[in-house]
Amino acid sequence: MSEQPELTVQGWGPGGASEAPDLAAVLPKAARRHLARELGWTPRPTPPVAVDEIRLPPSRLPADVHAELVALLGEDHVRTDRDARLRRAGGRSYTDLLRRRAGDASGAPDAVVLPGGTAQTAALLALCSERGVLVVPFGGGTSVVGGLAGADPDDRPSLAVDLARMASLADVDVASSLVTVGPGMRGPALEAALAPHALALGHLPQSWEFATVGGYAATRSAGQASTGVGRFDDLVAGLTLATPSGVLELGHPPASAAGPDLLGLALGSEGAFGVVTELRLRVRPAPRAARYEGWSFRSWADGLAGLQRLARHDLLPDVVRLSDPDETRATLLNAGGTGARLLRGALRARGRGGGCLLVVGWEGLAPLVRARRGAARPVLREHGAVPIGRRVGESWRRHRYAAPYLRDRLMDAGLLVETLETAATWTDLPAVYDAVRAALRASLGREGRQPLVMSHVSHGYPTGASLYVTVLADRDDALPLQQWLTAKRAATDALLAAGGTLTHHHAVGADHRPWLEREVGPLGVEVLRAVKQRLDPRGVCNPGVLLPDREGFS
CATH class of the missing domain: 3.30.43.10 (Uridine Diphospho-n-acetylenolpyruvylglucosamine Reductase, domain 2)
Structure with a gap:
C-alpha cells in the first residue's frame, strides 16, 4: 500500500x-x-x-x-x-x-x-x-x-x-525558506528530500521514524529540538483543509493581520473538522555544526533553577532534557558497556553518585554554536552543574528513538508501561511534578509494591516548560485496562488541579476529551462545536476525539 x-x-x-x-x-x-x-x-x-x-x-x-x-x-x-x-x-x-x-x-x-x-x-x-x-x-x-x-x-x-499517496515534496522556495509538502510524508523522507537543497525542518518527535507531517499538524506536535526550532505549529506557514462543506486555504506568510488566525483552528483539530491535504512549512538551513553534551545537577530543584535562568535570558539550547533522580538512575543502569561504567565512575569522582542528568544540544553555524554554548555554560555552573562530556550527549542522540521499542519488550514481560505529559509555568512546575508523582504512586501502588515514576523536563520556554512522565508498574493481568485508566484519571485530575495543561504535545484524542472543558471552559467547547457543525454538519469526521460528547458517550 x-x-x-x-x-x-x-x-x-x-x-x-x-x-x-x-x-x-x-x-x-x-x-x-x-x-x-x-x-x-x-x-x-x-x-x-x-x-x-x-x-x-x-x-x-x-x-x-x-x-x-x-x-x-x-x-x-x-x-x-x-x-x-x-x-x-x-x-x-x-x-x-x-x-x-x-x-x-x-x-x-x-x-x-x-x-x-x-x-x-x-x-x-x-x-x-x-x-x-x-x-x-x-x-x-x-x-x-x-x-x-x-x-x-x-x-x-x-x-x-x-494519506500515503499524498507524500511528496511539491515545491521548494529557498529564498523564502518555505516548502510545500503532502500530509502523508514522514519525517525521515522529508529531511532526505530537503537535504539536496541544504535545508532542514528539524522537527524530531520520538515518533519521527513513522509519524507524518499531517499528523504533526493535526496534533500540534513538539519535537525534541522544539526549544530551538519551535513547535510544529510554529513551523506551519499555511495549509489546506478538506472538509465535508468545502476546502479551506489557510495562512499567508510571512504574516497577516486579516482578522483572527483561522490557521489555528486547523492545527490541533485531530481530524475532527476535516483532512489536511497540503502544508506549507517554514524550513531553515541545514545545520553545519552540532554539539551535544551531558551535565549533572545535584538535585531536581537545582536543575529547574538552572534551566529557568537560561530561559529568562534566552540562552536555552536547541535540545534540553533534564531527568529527575529516578529517570537518571534508570538511564545509568540501562546504559550498558564500558562507556556506561566510565560515566558512573566519572560521576562518583565528582561526588555525583546520583543527581539529575541534563542533556543539551546546539545546532547551526559553528560560530553560533560556540557562542551560544559559551554563554550557557557559566549559568549552568552557577547553579551547581558539572559537565560530564560529549559522550553522554551523543549517546542520547543515537538512542533518542529507542524507548517505544523497549516498551514492547517490557510489556512482553508483564509490565504496565505508559507515558503522559503536560506543561506548566516555572512557578507551578514543581507542584505539578509532585502532584503527578503522588497520584500515580497512590493509584498504582498495591500490596506494598510501588510503581516506578520517572520524569524529565524538556521543551523549554521563557515562561515554563513541559513535563514528560514515564510510569512502570507490575501489570494487573486480571484487569490491565482498568488498572491504567484509574491511574490516568488520577494523574490527569492532579496535574490540572496543580496548574498543568491537559496536554503539551500528545493532543486531546479520545483519552483527554473528558477534561477538555476544564481547560478551555464551557464557552470554549461550544465555539469548537460551532466550528465542527459548520464544517462537518453530519459529524462524520473522527467523532471520537477532541470534543466531549453531550450525551456522555466515551
Whole structure:
C-alpha cells in the first residue's frame, strides 16, 4: 500500500512480534534487577496473541458505498482486506496495544481508502457525509491518546483515510525558506528530500521514524529540538483543509493581520473538522555544526533553577532534557558497556553518585554554536552543574528513538508501561511534578509494591516548560485496562488541579476529551462545536476525539 515502512500491528517498529528479541537482549541485567526490586515484579512471559488470531469483525461497508468509493478513487485505492484494516485499527497508546495484543481489533475501520489529492479528498468527505460513513485520517498510526479511535454512538461504518499517496515534496522556495509538502510524508523522507537543497525542518518527535507531517499538524506536535526550532505549529506557514462543506486555504506568510488566525483552528483539530491535504512549512538551513553534551545537577530543584535562568535570558539550547533522580538512575543502569561504567565512575569522582542528568544540544553555524554554548555554560555552573562530556550527549542522540521499542519488550514481560505529559509555568512546575508523582504512586501502588515514576523536563520556554512522565508498574493481568485508566484519571485530575495543561504535545484524542472543558471552559467547547457543525454538519469526521460528547458517550 505504501513504500514507507508501516508499524507492526501489536507494537512499535516495522517488524513482527515474532522477530523481536527478549527483554534480556535489550535491557542490561542491572536494569532488570533494579526494576524487579523497585516494582516487586517477577518477569513473566506475556506475549501478544498471534496476528492471525486477532479477532477482526467483518466489514460493514455497504456494497453500494463501496462501489461509489471505487468509482471515485479507483479499485486499487479502496481496500477491505484483513491486513489493511488491522494495520489501521488504532494507535500506539498502552490501551491500544493491550487490546490488540489480547486479540481485540473491534475498533478497526471497515475499509481503507487512499485519496490522491485535495480534490479527491474533498469529494470523498462529501460522499461520506451524504452516506453517513465516518472518516478517520491515518498517517503513521503513532497516536498515543486514542486519536484513531473512530468511536461513534450511532455505530456507523468507518473508513481509514490513509494519506500515503499524498507524500511528496511539491515545491521548494529557498529564498523564502518555505516548502510545500503532502500530509502523508514522514519525517525521515522529508529531511532526505530537503537535504539536496541544504535545508532542514528539524522537527524530531520520538515518533519521527513513522509519524507524518499531517499528523504533526493535526496534533500540534513538539519535537525534541522544539526549544530551538519551535513547535510544529510554529513551523506551519499555511495549509489546506478538506472538509465535508468545502476546502479551506489557510495562512499567508510571512504574516497577516486579516482578522483572527483561522490557521489555528486547523492545527490541533485531530481530524475532527476535516483532512489536511497540503502544508506549507517554514524550513531553515541545514545545520553545519552540532554539539551535544551531558551535565549533572545535584538535585531536581537545582536543575529547574538552572534551566529557568537560561530561559529568562534566552540562552536555552536547541535540545534540553533534564531527568529527575529516578529517570537518571534508570538511564545509568540501562546504559550498558564500558562507556556506561566510565560515566558512573566519572560521576562518583565528582561526588555525583546520583543527581539529575541534563542533556543539551546546539545546532547551526559553528560560530553560533560556540557562542551560544559559551554563554550557557557559566549559568549552568552557577547553579551547581558539572559537565560530564560529549559522550553522554551523543549517546542520547543515537538512542533518542529507542524507548517505544523497549516498551514492547517490557510489556512482553508483564509490565504496565505508559507515558503522559503536560506543561506548566516555572512557578507551578514543581507542584505539578509532585502532584503527578503522588497520584500515580497512590493509584498504582498495591500490596506494598510501588510503581516506578520517572520524569524529565524538556521543551523549554521563557515562561515554563513541559513535563514528560514515564510510569512502570507490575501489570494487573486480571484487569490491565482498568488498572491504567484509574491511574490516568488520577494523574490527569492532579496535574490540572496543580496548574498543568491537559496536554503539551500528545493532543486531546479520545483519552483527554473528558477534561477538555476544564481547560478551555464551557464557552470554549461550544465555539469548537460551532466550528465542527459548520464544517462537518453530519459529524462524520473522527467523532471520537477532541470534543466531549453531550450525551456522555466515551
